[in-house]
Amino acid sequence: MVKTIERRPGRLGVLAGRPAGAGLAVRQRTAIWIRRRRLAPYLLLLPSLAVVAALVLWPTVQIAVFSFQNYGLAQLAGTAPTQWVGLGNYSQILHDPEFWLSLRLSVISAAVMVPLTLAVGTLVGLLLSRLGRRMAAFVSSVSVLAWATPAVSASVIFVWLATPDGGVVDWFLTKLPHWLGGGAHWAGFSWTNAALPAYTLVTALVVWTSFPFIAVSVLAGLRAIPPELHESARVDGAGPWRSFWRVTYPLLRPIFRVLFLLSVIWDFGVFTQVYIIIGELGQRDEYNLGIYVYATAFQLPPAYGQASALAFVLTIILLVITVGYVRASVKEGALQ
Amino acid sequence: MRGRLTRRTRRAGLNLLGLLVALVTLFPIFWMVSTAFKPATEWYTLNPHPLPAHPTLSNFRAVLDGSVIGLPYWNFLKNSLFVTLVSVLASSLMALLAAVAVARFRFRFRTTYLIMLLIVQMLPMQALVISLFIDFRSLNLLDSLVGLILAYTAWALPVTIWMLRNFVAAVPRELEEAAAIDGAGPVRVFWRILLPLVAPGLVATSVFAFVFAYNEFIFALSFLGADTAKFTLPIYVQYFYGRNGADWGAIMAASTLFTVPVMVFFLLVQRRLRAGLVAGAVKG
Numbered sequence: 001m002v003k004t005i006e007r008r009p010g011r012l013g014v015l016a017g018r019p020a021g022a023g024l025a026v027r028q029r030t031a032i033w034i035r036r037r038r039l040a041p042y043l044l045l046l047p048s049l050a051v052v053a054a055l056v057l058w059p060t061v062q063i064a065v066f067s068f069q070n071y072g073l074a075q076l077a078g079t080a081p082t083q084w085v086g087l088g089n090y091s092q093i094l095h096d097p098e099f100w101l102s103l104r105l106s107v108i109s110a111a112v113m114v115p116l117t118l119a120v121g122t123l124v125g126l127l128l129s130r131l132g133r134r135m136a137a138f139v140s141s142v143s144v145l146a147w148a149t150p151a152v153s154a155s156v157i158f159v160w161l162a163t164p165d166g167g168v169v170d171w172f173l174t175k176l177p178h179w180l181g182g183g184a185h186w187a188g189f190s191w192t193n194a195a196l197p198a199y200t201l202v203t204a205l206v207v208w209t210s211f212p213f214i215a216v217s218v219l220a221g222l223r224a225i226p227p228e229l230h231e232s233a234r235v236d237g238a239g240p241w242r243s244f245w246r247v248t249y250p251l252l253r254p255i256f257r258v259l260f261l262l263s264v265i266w267d268f269g270v271f272t273q274v275y276i277i278i279g280e281l282g283q284r285d286e287y288n289l290g291i292y293v294y295a296t297a298f299q300l301p302p303a304y305g306q307a308s309a310l311a312f313v314l315t316i317i318l319l320v321i322t323v324g325y326v327r328a329s330v331k332e333g334a335l336q
Numbered sequence: 337m338r339g340r341l342t343r344r345t346r347r348a349g350l351n352l353l354g355l356l357v358a359l360v361t362l363f364p365i366f367w368m369v370s371t372a373f374k375p376a377t378e379w380y381t382l383n384p385h386p387l388p389a390h391p392t393l394s395n396f397r398a399v400l401d402g403s404v405i406g407l408p409y410w411n412f413l414k415n416s417l418f419v420t421l422v423s424v425l426a427s428s429l430m431a432l433l434a435a436v437a438v439a440r441f442r443f444r445f446r447t448t449y450l451i452m453l454l455i456v457q458m459l460p461m462q463a464l465v466i467s468l469f470i471d472f473r474s475l476n477l478l479d480s481l482v483g484l485i486l487a488y489t490a491w492a493l494p495v496t497i498w499m500l501r502n503f504v505a506a507v508p509r510e511l512e513e514a515a516a517i518d519g520a521g522p523v524r525v526f527w528r529i530l531l532p533l534v535a536p537g538l539v540a541t542s543v544f545a546f547v548f549a550y551n552e553f554i555f556a557l558s559f560l561g562a563d564t565a566k567f568t569l570p571i572y573v574q575y576f577y578g579r580n581g582a583d584w585g586a587i588m589a590a591s592t593l594f595t596v597p598v599m600v601f602f603l604l605v606q607r608r609l610r611a612g613l614v615a616g617a618v619k620g
């Protein structure tokens with residue numbers, strides 16, 4: 001590229017004195033040069049690649065570098081030099097009970113959210129495939145609304161639904177008959193003061209937000225299955241349960257694999273909903289890993305080095321799951 | 337006769353189930369809007385009613401006048417729209433170029449590049465916000481909408497490219513070749529042939545970039561700390577909720593004003609969107 005630019009003025013000068021047709025315009029020359037060298041795809045990729053490299057890839061490298069350094073407020077301000085501390089930040093993490101607590105919360109909550117989201121989404125997808133056209137369009141439009149609700153709004157709404165004074169959830173639970181677990185003891189129950197109720201609320205919110213995506217994806221897969229398969233299963237005496245596990249599931253397995261891995265990645269890393277429901281960074285025993293990373297970096301005094309080590313651990317965990325996701329996608333022919 | 341009857345009850349049962357799913361799904365949104373129209377005496381009660389008995393606009397007035405941060409809602413809407421539109425435009429343009437490269441050319445590192453795109457989509461923002469914060473601080477991009485635009489453009493690109501390449505690949509190559517034979521240069525082919533044909537796909541993918549930027553929380557929370565006038569809508573709503581204690585009427589009004597535009601937008605482009613959703617996330 002640099003070469004052409006250097007050559008341009010000279011060629012232009014020569015061209016100027018020649019009759020038309022003997023030489024080509026600079027634009028055409030460059031075009032030919034690009035084609036001969038097969039540079040076009042690289043030139044097309046260049047702008048986006050530069051932006052992604054600078055603002056996504058480079059920060060990832062930096063996180064890895066910072067995680068081996070003693071990087072705090074003084075280093076940020078430039079009043080103290082950065083010191084390499086080797087694996088110091090990592091050994092600190094391993095001996096940090098708060099890290100293990102937050103990791104446990106992330107793992108457990110994902111282990112509950114993912115199957116629940118997949119089950120609800122699949123059931124709704126199956127329902128949609130059996131509904132009449134109008135009803136199906138109505139239900140899926142409504143579901144898209146849930147999916148389109150911004151995480152911040154959805155979180156604030158769910159806090160309001162479950163607020164101890166005046167929230168509709170507690171009101172509903174007090175009205176519920178005893179044998180269903182309802183009763184007066186729900187009056188004024190706080191859903192955000194302890195980890196278990198708070199994450200129950202987060203789970204409800206995550207399922208509400210993400211089941212539409214699963215449902216629509218499953219529906220698209222179901223539409224591709226020839227109806228004869230289910231019919232012959234029914235003729236052979238298979239009920240809906242059997243027919244799902246013997247016909248539908250095996251055929252949709254690639255889709256389910258991708259949806260499962262995507263859900264794991266999303267639900268393990270859920271941040272905004274937790275941040276708002278637990279009330280910003282106040283309750284340390286309600287941190288999940290992402291919130292703990294964030295609090296370590298941005299609560300005073302900021303410990304960027306240690307936070308980077310935590311962030312790197314979080315990134316690696318997600319990357320390991322991502323490898324599975326990439327393999328599943330490649331198997332499905334995603335790279336064609 | 338019996339078969340027809342059971343089929344009819346089955347159908348009714350399914351419709352009932354569908355209605356139930358729709359109601360449960362819609363309830364939180366309905367409750368937000370309904371609360372936004374209720375005077376305080378009606379939402380601060382132990383016996384809430386689904387609909388406001390005396391609907392009022394005072395909650396909306398409080399939000400629009402700016403009773404909390406001292407700035408009206410429009411200021412934050414303006415910030416959000418500015419950041420969102422510019423980053424969507426920038427990322428769509430760059431993504432289109434990249435999508436053409438991936439869909440039209442076979443080149444070295446193509447597979448590597450595609451795998452990188454997939455992986456990059458999964459990097460956790462709450463982790464990388466740390467180094468981005470440090471970089472932006474040294475570049476004077478904190479408390480700046482330009483900084484947010486840069487970050488949103490970069491983070492929207494991988495998904496946009498990933499989805500757009502399917503749409504580019506679907507444009508028949510023969511059309512471009514025919515135009516080229518007729519003497520059109522590559523730039524002309526791009527503007528006159530490819531762009532009009534990819535436009536529907538561009539709409540579908542830009543919806544995702546739009547929603548991402550309009551809803552984004554972590555970067556905005558971290559980069560827009562000090563200057564409340566620069567807040568985008570998500571941060572504004574969260575701040576409003578944090579500062580307003582328990583004025584749920586006003587909080588829900590702010591949340592409604594933030595949510596309803598994106599919902600209307602979604603319903604308008606819904607059909608295209610589903611095509612994009614399926615093309616982007618399931619088939620690849």
